[in-house]
Amino acid sequence: MDVTLVLQGLLSGLLFGGVYSLMAVGLTLIFGVMRVVNFAHGDMMVWGMYLSYLLATRAGIDPYLSFVVCAAALFALGLLVQRGLVDRVIDAPHEMQILLMLGVALVLENLALVAFGPEPTRVRSPLGAATLWLGPVFVDIARLVTFVVAVLLTVALSLFLYRTDLGRTIRAAADNTYGALVIGTDVRRVYAVAFGVGAACVGAAGALVSSILPFQPPTGLSLSVTSFNIVIIGGMGSLLGALIGGLLVSVAESLGAVFLKPSLKELVSFSLLIVILLFRPAGLFGKRTS
Amino acid sequence: MRWAVVAALAVLLALPAVLSSYAVTIFILIFFYGFLGQAWNIVGGYAGQLSVGHAAFVGVGGYTAAMLSIEAGLTPWVGMFVGAALAALLGAIIGYLGFRFGLRGFYFVLLTVAFAEICRIAVSNIDAIGGALGLYITFTGDPRQFQFRDGRVYYYIALALMLAATATAWAIERQRFGIYLAAIREDEAAAEALGVNALKYKMLAMVVSSFLTGLGGTFYAFYLFSLQPNTLFGIPLSVEIIIRPIVGGAGTLLGPILGSFILTPLAELSRLYLGQGGLHGAHLIAYGVLLIGVVLFLPEGAYPRLRRVLQRRSRVPPVSGPPHPKGCPQERSRVAPVSGHPRSEPGSRPPLQMPVLVARGLSRRFGGLQAVAGLDLAVEHGEMLGLIGPNGAGKTTVFNLLSGFLTPDAGDVSFRDRSIVGLPPHAICRLGLARTFQIVRPFPRMSVLENVRVGALARHPQALEARARARDVVERVGLGAREHVTAGTLTLAERKRLELGRALATEPTLLLLDEVMAGLNPTEIETIIRLIRGIHASGVSILLIEHNMRAVMALSHRIVVLSFGEKIAEGTPADIANHPKVIEAYLGDEYVRAAPA
Numbered sequence: 001m002d003v004t005l006v007l008q009g010l011l012s013g014l015l016f017g018g019v020y021s022l023m024a025v026g027l028t029l030i031f032g033v034m035r036v037v038n039f040a041h042g043d044m045m046v047w048g049m050y051l052s053y054l055l056a057t058r059a060g061i062d063p064y065l066s067f068v069v070c071a072a073a074l075f076a077l078g079l080l081v082q083r084g085l086v087d088r089v090i091d092a093p094h095e096m097q098i099l100l101m102l103g104v105a106l107v108l109e110n111l112a113l114v115a116f117g118p119e120p121t122r123v124r125s126p127l128g129a130a131t132l133w134l135g136p137v138f139v140d141i142a143r144l145v146t147f148v149v150a151v152l153l154t155v156a157l158s159l160f161l162y163r164t165d166l167g168r169t170i171r172a173a174a175d176n177t178y179g180a181l182v183i184g185t186d187v188r189r190v191y192a193v194a195f196g197v198g199a200a201c202v203g204a205a206g207a208l209v210s211s212i213l214p215f216q217p218p219t220g221l222s223l224s225v226t227s228f229n230i231v232i233i234g235g236m237g238s239l240l241g242a243l244i245g246g247l248l249v250s251v252a253e254s255l256g257a258v259f260l261k262p263s264l265k266e267l268v269s270f271s272l273l274i275v276i277l278l279f280r281p282a283g284l285f286g287k288r289t290s
Numbered sequence: 291m292r293w294a295v296v297a298a299l300a301v302l303l304a305l306p307a308v309l310s311s312y313a314v315t316i317f318i319l320i321f322f323y324g325f326l327g328q329a330w331n332i333v334g335g336y337a338g339q340l341s342v343g344h345a346a347f348v349g350v351g352g353y354t355a356a357m358l359s360i361e362a363g364l365t366p367w368v369g370m371f372v373g374a375a376l377a378a379l380l381g382a383i384i385g386y387l388g389f390r391f392g393l394r395g396f397y398f399v400l401l402t403v404a405f406a407e408i409c410r411i412a413v414s415n416i417d418a419i420g421g422a423l424g425l426y427i428t429f430t431g432d433p434r435q436f437q438f439r440d441g442r443v444y445y446y447i448a449l450a451l452m453l454a455a456t457a458t459a460w461a462i463e464r465q466r467f468g469i470y471l472a473a474i475r476e477d478e479a480a481a482e483a484l485g486v487n488a489l490k491y492k493m494l495a496m497v498v499s500s501f502l503t504g505l506g507g508t509f510y511a512f513y514l515f516s517l518q519p520n521t522l523f524g525i526p527l528s529v530e531i532i533i534r535p536i537v538g539g540a541g542t543l544l545g546p547i548l549g550s551f552i553l554t555p556l557a558e559l560s561r562l563y564l565g566q567g568g569l570h571g572a573h574l575i576a577y578g579v580l581l582i583g584v585v586l587f588l589p590e591g592a593y594p595r596l597r598r599v600l601q602r603r604s605r606v607p608p609v610s611g612p613p614h615p616k617g618c619p620q621e622r623s624r625v626a627p628v629s630g631h632p633r634s635e636p637g638s639r640p641p642l643q644m645p646v647l648v649a650r651g652l653s654r655r656f657g658g659l660q661a662v663a664g665l666d667l668a669v670e671h672g673e674m675l676g677l678i679g680p681n682g683a684g685k686t687t688v689f690n691l692l693s694g695f696l697t698p699d700a701g702d703v704s705f706r707d708r709s710i711v712g713l714p715p716h717a718i719c720r721l722g723l724a725r726t727f728q729i730v731r732p733f734p735r736m737s738v739l740e741n742v743r744v745g746a747l748a749r750h751p752q753a754l755e756a757r758a759r760a761r762d763v764v765e766r767v768g769l770g771a772r773e774h775v776t777a778g779t780l781t782l783a784e785r786k787r788l789e790l791g792r793a794l795a796t797e798p799t800l801l802l803l804d805e806v807m808a809g810l811n812p813t814e815i816e817t818i819i820r821l822i823r824g825i826h827a828s829g830v831s832i833l834l835i836e837h838n839m840r841a842v843m844a845l846s847h848r849i850v851v852l853s854f855g856e857k858i859a860e861g862t863p864a865d866i867a868n869h870p871k872v873i874e875a876y877l878g879d880e881y882v883r884a885a886p887a
Contacts, residue, residue, distance in 0.1 A: 037396050085582060092589050094395055095340055099536050100585040102529055106578030113571030217571070221525060225407065228400050236396075263422070267411050270404045277401050278391050 004136045005258055013254025014247060015143035018150030019209045021246030023223065024230035025154050025239055026201025029161075032237030033174040033194040036086055039101035042223030043108035044199050048074055048206020049123075049215045050116055056123045056210075063123050064145055067207035071200040078199025082192045090191070105220065112217040125211040146208045153204055154243050157197070161239070170194050174237070222266075229273045235286025244284065248272075302449060306442040314441050320554040321448035322509060327534040327546030328455035329502035333385075334532060335540035336459070336468060337495040338475030340395070343384070343402030345527035346409045347377040347500040351507025352517055353413065356425050359435060366436035370508035374501045380405070381500025382493065389492045394478075403525065410523035424518035427511065436512040444513055451509060452547065455502050459543055462498070466747050466756070471495055473744045475541065476733035483693065483727070485719035485748030485796050503531075537584045539591025548593045556580060644671045646800050646831050647723070652691055652701035654684075661687040663855040664701070669800060674822075674832045676846035676863075678839075680875065683852040685835045686728055689802050692833075693725040694718040706799065720748055722799035726792075726806060728835070730785040734778030738769050741777050741788055745795030760795055767791035767821060783814040790821065800831045807838045815841060843867065851875070 023045060030038045038044075048070045055066040081104060089097050130141035161167035173180040173190040181187055213219075230249050234241025249269045256268030276283060306314055326348070333339050354373030358364040364372075387393075388401045414422040431439045438444060462468040470491045473481040478488050511517050521527060538549025560573035588595055645668045652665040662684045669675050677685050690696040692703055694715040703710050710718050719725075724745075733741050742763050746756040764773050767787045772780065777788060786806050793801060803822070807815050819841055826832050836842040842849065843863040851859040851866060853875040859866055866872055 031396075037399075085586070088586055089589065092585070095334075095532075095536050095540060096585050096589055098340065098342075098399070099533060099581055102533070103578045103581030103585065106581065107575050110571030110574040110578065114575070225403060225525070228403070232397065232400055261415075264411060264415055267408060270408045270411075273404045274387070274401065274408075277393060277397060277404075278387055281391060281393060281397055 006255070008137045009254045009258040010251060011137055011139065012143065013251035015140065015147040016209075016212070016254065017247035017250030018147035018154075019205045019246075020226065020230055020250045021154055021243045022150040022201050022205040022208075023227050024234065024242035024246045025157060026198040026205070027227045028231045028234070028237055028239065028242040029157075029201070030195055030198035031231065033170055034082075034086065034090065034191055036090070036097050037101065037228075038195075038198065039098060039224060040081070040105035040108055040220075041198075041202060041227050042225070043105045043112070043220035044074055044077065045202035045206040045223050046112055046215060046217060046220040047077070047108060048203040049210040049213075049219075050112060050121075051203070052207035052210045053116075053121055053123050056125070062125050062127075063207045063210050064125065064127060064149070067149065067204045070207040071204040074203025074206075075196040075200035077203075079192050079196040081199070082195035086195065087188060087191065105224070109217050109220050112220075116217070118216055120214040120216045122214045123210040127211065140212075142212050146212065149208055150205065151243075153201070154239070157201070158239055160197075166193065226266075226269070229269050232273055232283055233276045235283025238283065238285040241283050241285030299453075306445050311441055314445050316555055316558050318441070318444050318448045318513070319558065320550050321445070321452040322506065322513075323530065323534050323554050324547045324550035325448065325452040325455050326503060326506050326531045327538070327550055328452065328459055329499050329506065330531050331499075331535045331540060331546045332459055332462060332471075332502070333492075333495040333499040335535055335542070335545065336462065336475065337471040337492055338541070339388075339492060339496070340399050340532075341384075341402040341496075341499075342399050342525070342528050342532060343404075343406035344500075344503050344531045345523050345525070346402075346406035347381060347503035348507040348510055348527060348531075349406075349409060349413065349517075349519070349523040350377045350380055351504030352511035352522055353419060353425070353507070354504075355436075355508040356427060356511045356517055357419060360425070360427065365434050366508050366512055367434070370436075370505055373508055374504035377504025377507065378497045378501035380409075381496045381503075384500075385493050385496030389489050389496075403528070406523055406525065406528060410519050413519040413523060420517070420519075422519060424516060424522075425511075427515040427517075429515055436508065444509075447509065451506065456543065456547065458498065458502065463543060465753055466751050467491065467494065469740070469744060469747060469753060472541070472736065472740075473733055476735060477731050479695070479715075480727065480731040480733065481744065482715040483695075483719060483725055484745045484792060485716050486744065487714070487716045489714075533581060537581070537588075537592060539593035539595075542591065542593045545591055545593040548596070549591075552592060553577075553580070645669065646671045646673075647692070647703070647705050647833070649688075649692065649703045650701055652688070652703065653699050654687055654691055654696060655699055660855050662691065662698075665852070665855070665857055667850060667857070669831055669833050672826075672829065672831055673847050674826050674834065674845055676842040676849040677833060677835045677852065678837070678842055678849060678866075679852035682854075684855040685852055686804060687855075688852070689725055689804055689835065693723060693802060719796055719798075722797070723802065724793040724796045724798035724800075725802035726789045726804050728804040728808070730782075730789045732777035732780070732785055732788055732792075734776070736777055737774050738777055738780070738784075738788055739764055739773040742791050742795045745792040748796040763791045763795045766824075767794070768817065783810050783817075786810065786814075786818065787821070790818070790825075794825060794830075798830060800833065801825065803832060803834045803836075805835055805837060807836060807841055819845065 027038055027041050030036060051070045051073055052063040052066045055061040055069060056063055085100060085104065089100055125142065127142045127145060132139040132141060161171055169185055170190050170193065173185055173187050177187055226249065230245040231242060233249060234245025249272070252268045252272055253265040256265040260267070305317065309317065330341065330344050334341055351370065351373035354376050355366045355369035358369040358372060359366050384402060384405050388398050393401055413419060419425065429437060431437050470481065470486045473486055474488050474491060482488055510522070534549035534553050535546035537553055538547065539545030557577055560576045564573040564576060647669040649665060649667040652662055654662045665688065677688065679685055687696065691698050694710065694713050697712060705721060705723050710721065733744065739760055742760040743756050746759040746763065750756040750759055761773065764770055767790055769784060769787055769791065772784060780788060790806055807818055810818065815838060822832065822845060834842065834845065846863055848861065849863055849866045850857055851872050858875055859869045859872045861869065
């Protein structure tokens with residue numbers, strides 16, 4: 001085994017992990033606040049990708065700028081989905097919420113299919129081809145920028161949740177919905193904002209990877225499943241868990257591709273998931289609940 | 291109902307004679323997805339364990355039968371059972387890992403998804419079984435190889451599969467197995483407290499469900515003649531399997547079939563009409579919109595709604611199970627007279643000097659809080675022992691330690707001369723130690739009688755006998771007139787009596803009552819005191835947590851006082867009422883009014 005290859009895998013995985021983290025932060029926020037699992041998470045992300053594709057091809061805006069627009073658009077979509085659909089089943093049994101989100105996922109995925117067709121796409125960015133050699137390994141500039149932006153966004157989101165009034169209100173509602181209601185919180189508004197912010201995370205994440213990862217409508221499903229893995233591994237509802245979990249899963253997949261073969265890379269993250277589920281079901285950073 | 295079933299069967303049997311071959315195809319899909327939905331329903335619906343990895347069982351079953359047929363020439367008629375057995379083995383592994391480690395809700399969903407995905411990736415990478423390209427079966431038209439030139443044969447096989455799965459579900463539903471599954475779905479901890487071995491029954495449900503689903507894999511393989519890892523093990527197939535029973539009504543017998551009759555033709559027709567003209571995906575958009583619509587407008591599923599509409603039309607009141615015996619009195623006294631001496635004072639039935647329950651040095655810590663510290667406690671045979679203490683003294687923790695819901699950090703509990711530390715709650719219940727919960731935990735969607743029957747099944751495994759016993763108990767706790775009411779709609783006083791009745795139905799030697807009077811008004815308290823006296827008079831020892839001083843002083847032979855996890859006093863009600871430590875810690879001036887003069 002070539003050491004350089006392993007180092008390269010480690011580095012690429014780590015840098016790509018920023019996007020995984022951002023994606024998982026969005027999912028964990030939605031789950032933490034509403035106890036609703038967003039099965040359409042990956043499909044929302046694919047819409048973020050296609051949006052940045054449209055902005056790049058029609059308006060010539062680089063994805064590393066347009067991610068702000070994509071985040072805003074997905075915020076609106078998340079808000080709509082929450083207000084129009086999720087809000088109505090917030091007290092319904094678990095399986096009904098899952099069914100609803102599966103329905104949303106189907107609609108989003110196939111709208112993308114009708115609109116953009118089944119062929120894999122990728123956005124061209126001037127950053128895409130640039131690399132930087134660090135001794136024996138190279139750094140993909142696109143990945144580096146993606147990593148930095150994704151981590152900055154995650155940090156910004158944490159600051160929003162811990163340092164602003166609205167953020168504190170969101171955390172209060174997540175901790176105890178009833179208590180928040182009693183002290184006069186507009187919980188519906190909190191839910192809508194949380195879902196919007198969660199979706200905005202994948203909007204940004206989608207735009208950021210649109211020049212790295214070739215995508216097509218069915219990509220959403222595997223992105224959803226990866227987000228679920230990360231969130232469980234990191235700990236449901238934990239922002240730090242989502243951040244670290246994202247990096248961990250990405251590195252594990254990247255090394256899996258090096259040591260095994262690329263088509264087996266997901267095997268590593270699923271095995272990791274099963275080990276976590278069995279021995280530490282609350283996740284690496286989750287609170288232990290009996 | 292019976293005639294409707296016979297008529298429907300006759301129509302389905304005769305139908306292929308008049309249908310076009312395209313219509314036959316649609317019916318085959320309806321039956322096949324109805325079958326898979328029914329198989330999933332056993333674990334996903336009845337037991338409430340949402341598996342979104344059932345495609346893995348289809349895949350394992352299908353691949354096994356296909357490989358056995360291709361490589362060893364084994365007929366799929368045998369191979370299908372080998373495949374189903376392997377699927378059941380996989381189901382047992384997933385179930386054991388998930389249930390053993392207490393994964394519920396979304397965590398279980400993900401465990402099943404993860405296993406299915408691992409299977410998919412593994413199969414795609416094993417070239418010996420076709421790898422990513424999959425397997426193709428050569429068409430020979432040989433019935434011994436599960437191949438038929440006439441599509442109508444597949445029609446009858448798919449119909450038979452659906453009927454077999456439905457018959458299985460029907461048989462399960464009527465027996466202890468099915469009743470226990472429903473109890474586990476409603477409230478697993480409450481079910482455990484009533485003697486239900488949740489792990490065992492969830493495992494059984496998983497194994498039956500995955501076995502049936504595995505059978506379906508063979509049908510899939512030999513109906514389509516091709517097996518691709520991505521379609522056979524993929525999440526989309528798992529989703530197809532679960533949406534029909536959920537749309538039709540999860541945990542109902544006809545829900546999966548109804549769901550398949552609604553969704554399958556719609557999916558096929560929209561594929562036919564919207565899938566044309568290169569508009570890939572349009573029919574799936576319609577499908578997604580349909581799912582969203584069902585959730586918003588039929589949140590409990592189509593079948594329960596349909597049943598309610600039909601019942602309203604025929605003006606028959608909802609009846610679950612066999613009807614009342616004729617001439618059953620509608621007016622019942624709120625509390626039936628109990629045997630023994632309802633007004634007897636505690637001294638009238640003296641406890642024997644023989645402990646039924648002994649706890650020594652019982653300790654339990656939660657983080658920095660020592661909830662229970664070195665507690666010694668003994669309940670004599672026939673005794674009514676009161677356990678009191680200020681809020682947060684650790685009383686409920688003691689109950690949880692005694693009944694197996696928590697394991698002590700140190701100390702021992704022996705019940706009827708054997709140690710019960712480490713035993714699960716259901717085993718302790720079966721030994722004769724039953725408990726109630728401070729915050730009542732009825733199975734909300736079951737009737738009063740069904741709730742109590744779960745308890746009665748601990749001693750009477752036959753569903754009918756358990757029902758008769760449950761009816762006696764319901765009568766005894768004064769809920770006779772309410773026996774068919776859904777537990778979720780009861781008043782608090784009724785719920786408390788239901789909680790008591792359910793525990794009583796397990797025929798305990800020792801009953802642990804956790805604040806059964808909290809929140810009740812004086813009349814209701816009188817009623818429940820009479821009830822407790824009656825239970826005690828019938829020979830049950832009782833350990834009672836209670837804040838109502840008047841009641842606890844009047845009922846108990848002895849009282850143990852806890853404060854900050856430690857026993858600060860023990861003695862007769864009169865001793866306790868005058869104990870300076872107790873007065874200091876807890877009673878204050880309350881005892882002046884509470885103590886018997």
